[in-house]
Amino acid sequence: MDAREGPLTRAFVHLIDTLVADYDSIDLCQQLVDDCVELLHASAAGLLLSDNTSLRVLAATSEQTRLMELFQLQADAGPCLDAYRTGARIVVDDLTEQAARWPVFGDRMLREGFRAVYAVPLRLREQRIGALNLFCGQPGALSPADVSVGQALADVATIGILHQRVIARQEIVSEQLQTALNSRIIIEQAKGVLAERGGLDMGQAFTMLRAYARNTNTRLAVLARAIVEGTFDTTALLRASSPGAQR
Template sequence: MAQPERDERLARAFLDLADTLTGGFYLIDFLHVLTDHVVNLLNVAAAGVVMIDAHGRLVDVTASTGSVHQLEQVQLDFDEGPCRDCCYQHESIGPMDLSGPAARERWPRFSQAARDAGFGTVAAVPLRLREESIGSLNLFHIHPDALDPASVRLGQALADAATIGILHQRLANDQAERVGQLQTALNSRIVIEQAKGYLVARLSISPEDAFARIRAHARAHQRSLTLLCEQVMQGSAGTELFAIPAAPRPDV
């Protein structure tokens, strides 16, 4: 990517992450914007976000691919992994070679699952403002020892911008809405999973492909991912909109 184009994309990313005080704010859509920018700007293959709910529990909110969604759930089920450590220690984790002894000893089940999913390196940076931590951004690369420090630093900068945007949006709403924001995001996850399942059944494609096609259509038409999935389930967005596979992203 040429430097002027990269600079323009970087400026757009920070503008997008600051734009949270508008009507129709959906947390899960906002976090998908974050992961899209992370994958486009950093030298990573995929990204995901885990957040801390009102009871201090970790919840898998969003990811750029279905396989990363599954890995985030592995971390929650086994109570081990970079996002867990990042959230509770309030500091960045890695990059770590998933085939190396440090990762295999620290996260034996997660590191095996991540390698099985085709990833070689992982890092996590906190969604944090001063002493308040609301979650973590997880970065994955397909090659071992492939995440460079500059990419992790940029990932932290994007995570910081997203955290400021989320917290500003929360301050603009009343307490009840703030408490319900994460629950709304989880409800959106259910709608997205339902829409994926519907396309899998109707188009005879994989869940990963269904997820990629929905995200690609939402990005191309600048539509809310949540609202698009609701329209799929209501029948107002026909399956013909998703009949063409999403363009593959070059390996990084």
């Protein structure tokens, strides 16, 4: 635990900053899944967020994971859905023994190479707004303490998201969340444009898009929309993000 004390502290500070400053909700959720993989040594992570009517994929550490989460939603069964619906942590240390718990999604996880899965709800008291999924390639990869850290990070992120809703006028809460979800669609379209023009896979395209947005202090959704609408020169982004342009 000592070896990750510094990174863990930075992760919590970053999340807590959302309570006192404006922030990009998509980037917050992406930071959460990235931090969980880095700190807990999970193989992958994904996050589902509710728009008050259904769950949507808002963040994932890879394109493979994003598709896995979408498949879970299509199957209407899986650890993330259970965590969201019950408000309890879902701990499966050995998926080979419990894949039948989710007949369709369980088999899909095994085929993708995952052997353990842990899901924690995004909740504050009785209110649940989503769930965080942690996938691992080895059985028993996460200890109870690791899962507790994941839950703590998710709890802080939940408070940040709910805090943003509280300070907004009640009548536009749903509109704000829908805007975030719509922004995610634009980002997916921009990823496709970059992937096609740069000969990249979708994961590489998102990494470049996010890095450029951060380096230029531009919101992800704003940059993505400019790319999709053709008002932004993607050549500049691809050149700036190429290996030869890095120090």
